Amino acid sequence: MSALEGIRVVEMAGLAPAPFCGMILADFGADVVRVDRVGAGAMDQLARGKRSIAVNLKSPEGTATVLRLAERADVLLEPYRPGVMERLGLGPEVVSARNPRLVYARLTGFGQDGPYASMAGHDIDYIAISGALSLLGRKGEKPYPPINLLGDFAGGGMLCALGICLALLERARSGTGQVVDAAMVDGAAYLATFVYKFRNSGMWRDERGTNLLDTGAPFYDTYRTRDGKYVAVGALEPQFYAALLKGLGIDPATLPPQMDQAAWPATTARFAELFATRTRDEWCAIFDGTDACVAPILSLGEAHMHPHNRARGLHIADAHGKHEPSPAPRLSRTPGDGTRPVPGVGQHTRAVLAEYGFSGEEIERLAAAGAVA
Secondary structure (H helix, E strand, O other): OOOOOOOEEEEEOOOOHHHHHHHHHHHOOOEEEEEEEOOOOOOOHHHOOOEEEEEOOOOHHHHHHHHHHHHOOOEEEEOOOOOHHHHOOOOHHHHHHHOOOOEEEEEEOOOOOOOOOOOOOOHHHHHHHHOOHHHOOOOOOOOOOOOOHHHHHHHHHHHHHHHHHHHHHHHHHHOOOOEEEEEHHHHHHHHOHHHHHHHHOOOOOOOOOOOOOOOOOOOEEEEEOOOOOEEEEEOOOHHHHHHHHHHHOOOHHHOOOOOOHHHHHHHHHHHHHHHOOOOHHHHHHHHOOOOOOEEEOOOHHHHOOOHHHHHHOOEEEOOOOOEEEOOOOOOOOOOOOOOOOOOOOOOOHHHHHHHOOOOHHHHHHHHHOOOEO
């Protein structure tokens, strides 16, 4: 069995965070039915392992169809702005009245309430007001967004999946579902709890690029190598710092103490000069197998070829032979499975409706009315 086998999820189609949340659930065995728009274009690649039905949500018969699905589901996942599901007649009060055991997960940027709740936004906006974006960037430079990984996927999709699992676990005791209000602002802030606590204790300054973990320290930074590639250095502890200096060929007596912050810029410059004398692979030959905490910075096209990643089976190949990450974390008895294909839009409409109790006559009538496709 898979970890979530037997769990039925109805996912309202959306972009990035919600599909990722649904993909996590599908990878670990949930039966995820994605409700796509009739006439939708190419399928989102984060739909792997899911089944797709095509529904016209502008049709009363279409929304009634989704309501019937929710009556038999364990989880409803929706990615819309606050109020959209209510206007469709599919809000949590209506649906939970039909199915009190339902876990109703709402994944938004700003959350279900507050002054920004109804505003449009993207990852960069959510992590901006969470405080997390202010941490990212070098001294004297503007903040830089980490693509959309921090808000959309970590603070959004990943934590929403956690919230769903927590609610399912609690339901096993109480027998009752609940609403999961997963906001990317909340999630990004929660992920930064460690830094908030550092700052509260006086161990972190708001000025970027001056702290232990934000490239302020020479032993926690990235360096360009002779071939134009880069290595990452994370030699925080004294014994790891000693191994770093040994690999670089530096006599510790020629440097100020490791935690002498006034000397950090000069030490960084010296490290940069040394790293530029060899290629990335030459530095790997020196540091691999040591505790210097030096690693090559690999592109997405290179990562699957690294010996450690190959040994771990970090990547799987999709139907086209392209590499993508395997499901994580790894469970010893019920691991995730990321090899199932991406469905076509509406590919499973008839089969899913039949499984959820629709008669053949009802399915034909809905199709003829354009409510499903």
